[in-house]
Amino acid sequence: MNRGNQLDFVGYDPSTDEAYLIYDREKDYSLPIAIVKGIAALTGEQAEEIPPLHSVVNPDALDALFEPLAEENERPLGKVSFEYYGFEISVYASDVICINTSRADFDSDHPRS
Template identity: 40%
Template sequence: MNNNETENGDSYTQTNRDLSRLPPSIQVINGVADAAGCSVDELAPLYEVVNPDALDRLYAPTYRGNMRSSGEVTFSYAGYHIAVDDSGTVDISPTEP
């Protein structure tokens, strides 16, 4: 994956600002698997907590290339708090200390 990954205490941040970046749903799945130290096959399906297609479309550019939405979407998945924002950042932190 072509991105910058940093670990800061118990928080894991995955940032990918490349124009060909992966969709947010894939970044979430890969990031949680990395943070949990497991394979993506071991995780529950993301669609059980959020619609992956809707998440991807929320921040996808319009046909004219403009950004569709701004802001942040937050949810819990596989024991982690997930925050996805319009800058291409996926923040992942454990829900329990």
């Protein structure tokens, strides 16, 4: 869940090596920024130090893909996956962002809950 500028991980599944977070488009930043902040939280880096997301996916298209179809009508289904900064990222229409860390090369002192 997003609280101000803080990004909290909802969970971590050690059997799949995946961190999960909830994205709430009503909060203060876009889906692409939530993804970058999620990677920053895992790696311990500042979001500004991470390569731009647009190097692998169009951020505007990603945001538009999961926008509601009409006012008060959320998208019930959908998933998009891509690799970014050594992580496998999956974004679901249910507002869950999954970050698979199994192939990523980063310091193991990252916050996993």
